[in-house]
Amino acid sequence: MAFGSRTAAPGKHRGSSRLSRKTAGYAGIAALATTGVVATIAAPAFAADNNGHSAEDTGQNSIVVADGLQADLQDQVDSQQRAAEAIAVQAQAEADAKQRAAEAKRTAEAAEAKAKSERDAAERAARDEERKRLNAYVAPITGSYVSTNYGAGGGMWASGSHTGIDFHADSGTTVHAVGAGTIVEAGWGGAYGNNVVIRHNDGTYTQYGHMSSLSVSVGQTVGAGEQIGLSGNTGNSSGAHLHFEARSGATYGTDINPLAYLRSHGVDV
Incomplete structure (x- = not known):
């Protein structure tokens, strides 16, 4: 081989x-x-x-590369986490700011509503007070009484009967407007002597006669209880007193029962 x-x-x-x-x-x-x-x-x-x-x-080479990648990934995760936290903080701050603004708005609205309510209440109280003042009535002589009634007959009155009532009053006693109104007559009134006539807000009239002096003038407005003069004994009078009439109109002959008139307005006479 x-x-x-x-x-x-x-x-x-x-x-x-x-x-x-x-x-x-x-x-x-x-x-x-x-x-x-x-x-x-x-x-x-x-x-x-x-x-x-x-x-x-x-495997050290693989570990070095893997560690580098892992570190990079961790840095990226950390960065994203920080960014997310920053966004969350900003969002919370904005939410807190909105809440504070909403609370401030509610507080301001509540304060304005309270102020408006108080203003409205004050205005209503003022209107009520003015209404009471305009609608209030008092007796023409404080603490007096009727000495001669309405409709009493006698030769002292031209109509044959008493067209008003007489309040007992010494000369110089203060005479009050029974209600708010405007003075339409102030001066000498013949048989009435020194007299005042007032047109009231409800369209009725009152007359005050035989006064010794007057403290108002035509066109002046007066309130209930305001002084318009002093009682006396002027004109067709038999002694010091106040002659008081209530009328449905401005002229003589439109007289109405003065007691019923005053009582219908809440005056105790």
Whole structure:
């Protein structure tokens, strides 16, 4: 049998030698290093050459890359977290500001409503007081009494009967307007002597006769209880007193019962 070079089995090719594989691995690592790319694929080549016991086979390259990526990711997470916290703080501040503004608005509206209510109440009270003043009636002589009734007969009166009532009063006693109104007559009135006639707000009239002096003039407005003069004994009078009449109109002959008139306005006589 001849000795010579061995011939490979037909159809088969021998794999590259171990040296060739290692050389190719080093070349690949060098190429990656040249391009600045550090990857974990270098580790298997070193592992193949050192039967899995070399330092390159510990996976340190992969750990370094992973740690770098993890740190970057953590920084990004931290940054996003800080941004989210800042947004939350701003949103809370805006919500607090809106709440304070709403509370301030409610407080201002409540204060304005209270002030308006107080103004309205004061205005109503003033109107009520004015209404009472305008509608109030008093007796023409304070603490007096009727000495001659309405309709009494006698020759002292031109109509044959008394057209008013007489209140007992010494000369110089204060005479009051029985209600609010306007003076339409103030001066000498013939048989009535010094007299005053008032047109009241309800359209009725009252007359005050035989006074010693007057303290009002035509066109003047008066309130209930306001002094209009002093009682006396002027005109067709038999002694000091106040002649008081109530009328439905401005002229003589429109007289109405003075007692009923005063009582209908709440005056106790």
